[in-house]
Amino acid sequence: MAASKEQQAEADERRTALLRIRRERPKLPFHHPDILALGYTSDGAARKDFYRALESRRKKLAIEVTAYREEQNEILDALLETHLPSAIEGDIKASEHVLKILERQAKLNGWEEALKAELSGPGGGPVPIRGETLAELRNLIRTAGDPDEEDDDLPGDLEDDGDADDDGDNA
Known part of the structure; x- marks a missing residue:
């Protein structure tokens, strides 16, 4: 059965008082008389x-943050509509404004976080690195995919170091 408005108001008041007590005295146990009162x-x-x-x-709070974001995005969109035509026509000052607006929108919406990448090891955990040799580290980079290298053979690679013991020392 759903609580009446009066019961809900009492529960909200009690919860607010409980939060205040726990904020003021965080180590106070829940069985303390002040809380039970x-x-x-x-x-329990x-x-x-x-x-x-x-x-x-x-x-x-999440609802408030979402509403704030929506409001800010509307303002930023209006500013973009104002400055973008001039920026496209070559106005340097308008271009600077547009860039700042776009940066602000990206920060506000967390778009920059989506661009970050992370290399992870087995099971999504950290990449295990123990006292590997340079050749082993380069092999790890190749396996993970070096963004600067297009499947090029790196000096000291395990496959081409010329010896069978895979220690990278060519001996």
């Missing part, structure tokens, strides 16, 4: 309500 029947009920309150605050 808010109307909780047990420390207080703990559960505390995490519900945190989740509710997180969702509200």
Whole structure:
């Protein structure tokens, strides 16, 4: 059964008080009398309500951030509409404005994060590097895909170092 508006208001008030107490005294246990005095029947009920309150605050914050982003994007889009035609025609000052606007939009929307890449090892974890030889490290780069090399043979590669022990020393 859904809670009435009055019950919901009481729960919100109790959660706000609980959050305030936990913020002021973070090490205070949930079974403390000050917390139970808010109307909780047990420390488990207080703990559960505390995490519900945190989740509710997180969702509200996410909605506020989304609304802020939308508002800022509308402003930036309007500025782009104003300056872009002049920038395309060669106006240096307008071009600088457009560039700054585009940079701001990318930062606001997290588009720059999408451009970052990471090399990962087995199972998505870190690349295991132990005292490898230069040849072994170059082989690792080739395996991962060096953006500067197009499948070129690097000096000291394991396949062409001229010896069978794969230690990269050519001896």
